[in-house]
Amino acid sequence: MTKTFLGFPTTFRGNASGVSYAPPGVGQLRGDERFPRAARTALANGQLRRNLGAATATIRAKRAAVVSELPDWEQLRDAGAAIKADVMARLPELLTQLETNVIAHGGQVHWARDAAEANRIVVDLVRATGATEVVKVKSMVTQEIGLNEALEAAGIAPTETDLAELIVQLGHDRPSHILVPAIHRNRAEIRDIFAREMSDAPADLTDDPRHLAMTARAHLRRKFLAATVGVSGANFAIAETGTLAVVESEGNGRMCLTLPQTLITVMGIEKVLPTWRDLEVFLQLLPRSSTGERMNPYTSMWTGVTPGDGPQHFHLVLLDNGRTAALSDDVGRAALHCIRCSACLNVCPIYERTGGVAYGSVYPGPIGAILSPQLTGMGGHHDPNASLPFASTLCGACYEVCPVKIDIPSILVHLRNRAVDQSRGRPGGQLMAMKFVGWVMRSPRRFALAERLTRVGRLLAVRGRIRALPWPGSAWTISRDLPAPPAKTFREWWLEERGHNSHDSHDGSDR
Amino acid sequence: MTARDDVLARIEAALAGSPPAGAIPRDYRVGGAGDAGSRDVVDLFVDRLLDYKARVHHTPPADIATTLRAVLQLATSVVAPPGLPSEWLDACSADGRSVLVDGTPVTLAATDLDACSAVVTGCRVAIAETGTIVLDGGPEQGRRALSLVPDHHVIVVRADQIVASVPESLPYLRPSSPLTFISGPSATSDIEFQRVEGVHGPRVLDVVVVQTDAAPPPPARRKARPR
Numbered sequence: 001m002t003k004t005f006l007g008f009p010t011t012f013r014g015n016a017s018g019v020s021y022a023p024p025g026v027g028q029l030r031g032d033e034r035f036p037r038a039a040r041t042a043l044a045n046g047q048l049r050r051n052l053g054a055a056t057a058t059i060r061a062k063r064a065a066v067v068s069e070l071p072d073w074e075q076l077r078d079a080g081a082a083i084k085a086d087v088m089a090r091l092p093e094l095l096t097q098l099e100t101n102v103i104a105h106g107g108q109v110h111w112a113r114d115a116a117e118a119n120r121i122v123v124d125l126v127r128a129t130g131a132t133e134v135v136k137v138k139s140m141v142t143q144e145i146g147l148n149e150a151l152e153a154a155g156i157a158p159t160e161t162d163l164a165e166l167i168v169q170l171g172h173d174r175p176s177h178i179l180v181p182a183i184h185r186n187r188a189e190i191r192d193i194f195a196r197e198m199s200d201a202p203a204d205l206t207d208d209p210r211h212l213a214m215t216a217r218a219h220l221r222r223k224f225l226a227a228t229v230g231v232s233g234a235n236f237a238i239a240e241t242g243t244l245a246v247v248e249s250e251g252n253g254r255m256c257l258t259l260p261q262t263l264i265t266v267m268g269i270e271k272v273l274p275t276w277r278d279l280e281v282f283l284q285l286l287p288r289s290s291t292g293e294r295m296n297p298y299t300s301m302w303t304g305v306t307p308g309d310g311p312q313h314f315h316l317v318l319l320d321n322g323r324t325a326a327l328s329d330d331v332g333r334a335a336l337h338c339i340r341c342s343a344c345l346n347v348c349p350i351y352e353r354t355g356g357v358a359y360g361s362v363y364p365g366p367i368g369a370i371l372s373p374q375l376t377g378m379g380g381h382h383d384p385n386a387s388l389p390f391a392s393t394l395c396g397a398c399y400e401v402c403p404v405k406i407d408i409p410s411i412l413v414h415l416r417n418r419a420v421d422q423s424r425g426r427p428g429g430q431l432m433a434m435k436f437v438g439w440v441m442r443s444p445r446r447f448a449l450a451e452r453l454t455r456v457g458r459l460l461a462v463r464g465r466i467r468a469l470p471w472p473g474s475a476w477t478i479s480r481d482l483p484a485p486p487a488k489t490f491r492e493w494w495l496e497e498r499g500h501n502s503h504d505s506h507d508g509s510d511r
Numbered sequence: 512m513t514a515r516d517d518v519l520a521r522i523e524a525a526l527a528g529s530p531p532a533g534a535i536p537r538d539y540r541v542g543g544a545g546d547a548g549s550r551d552v553v554d555l556f557v558d559r560l561l562d563y564k565a566r567v568h569h570t571p572p573a574d575i576a577t578t579l580r581a582v583l584q585l586a587t588s589v590v591a592p593p594g595l596p597s598e599w600l601d602a603c604s605a606d607g608r609s610v611l612v613d614g615t616p617v618t619l620a621a622t623d624l625d626a627c628s629a630v631v632t633g634c635r636v637a638i639a640e641t642g643t644i645v646l647d648g649g650p651e652q653g654r655r656a657l658s659l660v661p662d663h664h665v666i667v668v669r670a671d672q673i674v675a676s677v678p679e680s681l682p683y684l685r686p687s688s689p690l691t692f693i694s695g696p697s698a699t700s701d702i703e704f705q706r707v708e709g710v711h712g713p714r715v716l717d718v719v720v721v722q723t724d725a726a727p728p729p730p731a732r733r734k735a736r737p738r
Contacts, residue, residue: 058705210707213699257655258656259659298692301686301689301692306648309648310656327525328524330529
């Protein structure tokens with residue numbers, strides 16, 4: 001049957017379509033500026049562009065090498081895409097099955113409508129243990145909901161234990177990549193952050209990556225050994241067995257999942273997989289797409305509580321926070337298939353130049369451009385997230401590398417439609433400009449006059465390019481430049497070359 | 512309305528009228544380089560481990576203890592899971608090393624584990640294509656913390672435990688066991704996407720590959736290289 005998306009309300013709850021978006025004011029799903037303006041700040045930072053260019057080139061080559069090793073890569077992608085589509089179609093059944101199995105193995109399951117509710121649940125659980133510190137495994141979802149800020153507000157100190165997260169936390173910085181949140185920092189900058197912020201950093205700290213990693217190891221070891229509460233996300237959750245999986249590299253994940261007495265895992269509802277067997281697909285797709293390795297160094301799996309081994313109290317928090325809103329768009333819902341590998345970021349010509357912070361949300365790059373606006377809704381032209389679907393050249397590289405074949409370019413176009421439809425009927429700059437251009441182009445005489453007038457633009461050009469125009473032209477030049485108009489229009493050139501031999505055209509048919 | 516009911520109702524509403532998903536195509540490979548423990552599979556496994564900068568040692572079953580002694584030469588204290596075979600345990604305690612066996616008489620604290628220089632375990636299954644070793648908490652492996660906190664992990668892998676591919680490995684595992692998939696020593700790519708071995712997990716990983724009937728002795732270039 002056909003299905004129509006019913007509307008794009010600007011409030012996030014109790015609206016006409018009944019869709020519940022992620023609430024504003026909590027967590028990090030939306031920036032303060034529209035993408036073009038935020039990108040301009042990033043583009044002016046030469047160091048950032050060099051760091052990003054070098055890092056993305058490295059990871060692209062690694063991924064390509066390990067993907068080409070598997071003759072059945074396309075079959076694995078097809079299976080991954082089909083499993084995820086099946087998950088979305090059967091989500092209520094799979095979530096309740098997961099819940100039943102986690103409880104059967106001694107875990108507890110909590111449900112959260114949104115970020116604020118999830119934060120409340122986690123804070124209460126930590127408080128109940130009496131702990132004032134928690135160790136955290138890198139997790140996108142806890143960043144999405146702003147859990148660290150909520151814990152700090154409750155007097156609980158969260159320590160990020162992933163190296164890149166630690167760099168971001170110590171640098172009072174914002175994450176800019178799904179996999180490597182400190183991708184925008186080079187080794188020299190990281191050395192300076194450690195030397196400045198770590199009281200136990202060695203005096204002779206160098207910028208050798210190995211030395212920096214060893215310093216992080218020493219810094220965190222005592223925290224791991226003393227930790228009583230660990231907080232994690234989840235890469236996968238198996239409905240038929242109740243098994244949770246976390247994929248990582250450094251061993252900080254194993255520390256947080258194994259040593260504390262209490263483990264709290266926050267998971268988006270879309271992360272569930274139906275069967276144990278499905279892991280044979282995703283354990284091949286994820287590492288090769290993500291870090292460009294045949295397998296990541298460590299993957300931990302646990303089911304509820306194992307007596308005598310690891311945390312004896314396990315809590316699973318299942319989070320909506322706008323996911324059901326994304327699910328209600330039958331084109332856009334494929335964004336929920338994402339397994340957070342970040343391959344699409346690394347190949348994106350836009351991401352490579354602007355970095356992740358310009359996207360405002362913790363989910364940057366092509367996947368962020370389709371995920372964030374669907375989780376928060378697009379609240380009209382001035383909403384920063386309404387600008388994200390336009391942050392793309394639609395080149396399609398993201399679709400080529402996506403391990404679960406999310407058709408990101410098509411969803412971008414679909415969301416552009418939604419964003420434009422939402423503002424339709426209201427007077428807007430773009431609409432008026434289009435109407436004016438249409439009026440000019442309807443008449444050859446007006447068009448010829450306009451052509452001659454563009455010559456004024458030559459005064460604004462520097463070395464053949466125009467980089468800044470006065471309003472309303474600034475709407476264009478804020479994120480693009482344009483070539484200086486030629487000294488002579490085509491019509492003038494034609495007249496000179498062919499002179500009066502050219503027969504008079506249909507000029508003068510002004511309607 | 513509870514949050515649970517609310518979220519489930521939202522999902523139902525979002526999916527209303529959507530068609531059921533299609534069948535899942537599973538025409539990807541299940542097998543790989545060969546049978547478990549065959550020479551091709553063992554060779555591939557070793558190649559992957561060396562790529563991760565793990566150290567690999569080959570030994571016939573009769574010489575496991577000798578190999579362990581050589582591998583543990585620099586260790587002063589060793590953690591052992593409760594079910595480690597007695598010959599392996601003897602190798603751990605040889606050359607004046609102290610041995611802490613978890614659970615006898617007491618469960619070791621994390622700080623005890625941190626004070627030990629090495630840990631010796633077996634494994635449940637290994638995957639050649641990805642150079643992965645899986646621990647499931649069995650008697651030769653012990654609790655997850657044992658193989659995590661000491662800085663040097665020695666894993667004994669029987670050749671017939673090595674399967675070719677990821678799909679072949681999963682049927683050997685019981686999902687309700689605590690599972691750890693290990694592919695090389697701990698590592699990070701967080702600084703400029705350059706891989707650096709050795710962060711929070713064991714920085715040194717020694718893998719002792721035990722030849723079994725299914726696996727003929729490897730060629731000379733794969734001979735054990737004890738440090």
